[in-house]
Amino acid sequence: MRISNNLVGLLNFITFLLSIPIVVAGVWLSKQGSTECEKFLDKPIIILGGFLMLVSLAGLIGACCRVSWLLWVYLLVMFLLIVVLFAVTIFAFAVTNKGAGKVLSGKGYKEYRLGDYSQWLQKRVNSTKNWNKIKSCLIDSKVCSSFKDKYANETLQAFYSEHLSALQAGCCKPSDDCGFTYESPISWTSNGTTVSSNPDCSAWQNNEKVLCFNCQSCKAGLLDNIKSNWKKTAIVNIVFLIFLIVVYSVGCCAFRNSRRDNEYWKQWSTKGYYACPICKKDTTSSWHAGKFCYLRHPRWLPDGDIARKKLASFSVKPEKRKEFLQFLSFIKFPDRYASNIGHCANVDGGKFFGLKSHDYHVILQRLLLVGIRHLLPEDVVKSIMLLARYFSQLTARSLRKSNVKQLCDDIIEVLCKFEQIFPPAFFASMIHVMIHLPDKALLVGLVNYRWMYPIKRYIIAINTLVHDVCTI
Structure with a gap:
């Protein structure tokens, strides 16, 4: 399965798990909600959870089972969601751009005017039907009850210096234009002499369920609260929008892979x-x-076919193999150091011929390190370099026991790295023998005094002197 399909399936599986508690929360609110505002949220939450569940199931099944039409539906819904979310974000910024509280001299709180905010928001809160629902939610939230308990024992000057929230300043106290006398945070009396043109003065009542909830300042305080909350939500909204765009892009890759696979296997x-x-x-x-x-x-799958396995990381393409053999063909060695390896490299055929055992040691310990650096991935090159260093140290003219014990640990690490790269068929008994070579060096001494290269050369010299090779 492609990486994009795996990623889309994983993301949608996580989204499906997250949608379950959302649906459960909506059902709980519908049954256990104590206020109308809480019960009002149950249907939107249930709809949101069900929507996420259906969309995530479509993406999960479409990505994992390669169902192209489900992925098409999933991408269509994601595209519409991105467009709607982008439009809502721009619209919310536009309608909440206007409006701010008026700073009062010597007061810690601000005065809020409904006319300072956008016409669209004013129209929403001026609707009697909408405002009655909002007012009942404000009363049930006990925003003014907590306000009364918090500032009950404060003097007038201390109360004026408090930094009240927009809802508290607009809904829980009368406007400063009214000139009312302070008795408690939610109890103010008119002196009968001050006449104000502000309509909020006549709407104020000391009843805890009325207060200034019908005032224009309360509506303005609500809009200012919405504006400040939107600024906090906007950052999360933009991040979520970017996340949706990334998921949509990955989903497009998964859809393209699934459609191509379906077309490939359609008549098979x-x-x-x-x-x-x-x-x-x-x-x-x-x-x-x-x-x-x-x-x-018999048929071979063409190069680039989706059913054809990719080359392994340790594989070398023919042109790179020729490049390596061409590099070896120009190598010159001192006399008696090695045979003429350049003559043993068939560049056009892409293979060696006529190499001696000692030549393989020379290639592994001296030439391979330089020739493959730019031909293979970094992890493969490093593993082969560690193996070359292991044999170079093991066949040195002098060895320390501490170094030999370190070689025992090094070869284990090298073989572990090889197991991550090469297939199991590579690990024959001769590969395993490398683990025991340092132990043998500790028992019987240096490798140079035990290998058979000098003996073989001596036998070849004797063969040139006699005619009957079988008698040797």
Whole structure:
């Protein structure tokens, strides 16, 4: 499965798990909600949780099972969601851009005017139907009850210096234009002499369930509270929008992969006239003895085919192999150091011929380190370099016991790295023998005094002196 399909499936699985508590919370609010405001939220929460659950299921099944039409529906919903969220973000910034509290001299709080805010917001709160619902929610939230308990024992001067919230300053106290006399935070009396043109003065009542909830300042305080909360939510909203765009891009890759795979395997089956995924309906099959026979029909998958496995990380392409052999063909060595390796490199054929055992040691310990650095991935090159260093230290002219013990640990680390790169068939018994070479060096001494290269050269010299090789 492609990486994009895996990623989309994982993200949608997490979204599906998150949608479950959202639905449960909506059901709980519908049954356990104590106020009308809490019960008002149950349907939107349930709808949101159900929407997330359905969309995540469509994305999960479409990505994991390669169902193209489900992925198409998922991407369409994601695109519409991005457009709607972007439009809502721009619209909210536009309608909440206007309006701010008026700073009062010598007061810690601000005065709020409804006319300072946008016409669209004013129209929403001036609607009697809307405001009655909002007012009941404000009363149930006990914003003024907590306000009364917090500032009950304060003097008038101390009260004026308090930094009240927009809702408290607009809904829980009368306007300063009214000139009312302070008795308690939610109890103010008119002196009967001050006449104000502010309509909020006549709307004020000392009743805790009335106060200034019908005032224009309360509506303005609510709008200012909405504006400040939107600024905090806007950052999360923008981050979520960017996340949706990234998920949508990955989903497009998954949809493209699924559609291409479906088109590839559309006219293919494991048997019958469409048994070959390359030839499809042109498969050279014949019916014989109640079975389909495929005689003389071997086919290689073309390069770049989606059903063809990619080359392993340790594989070298033919052009890079020729480059390495060409590098070896120009190498010159001192006399008696090694055979002429350049003559043993067949550049056009891409292989060696006629190498001696000692030549393989020279290539591994001296030449391989330089020749493969730019041909293979970094992790493969480092592992081979560690193996070359291991043999170089083991075959040195002098060895310390501490160094040999370190080689025992090094070869284990090298083989562990090889297991992450090469297939299991690579690890024959000769690969495992490398672990025991340092132990043998501790027992019987240096490798240079035990290997057979001098003996083989001596036997070759004797062979040139006699005619009957079998007698040697």
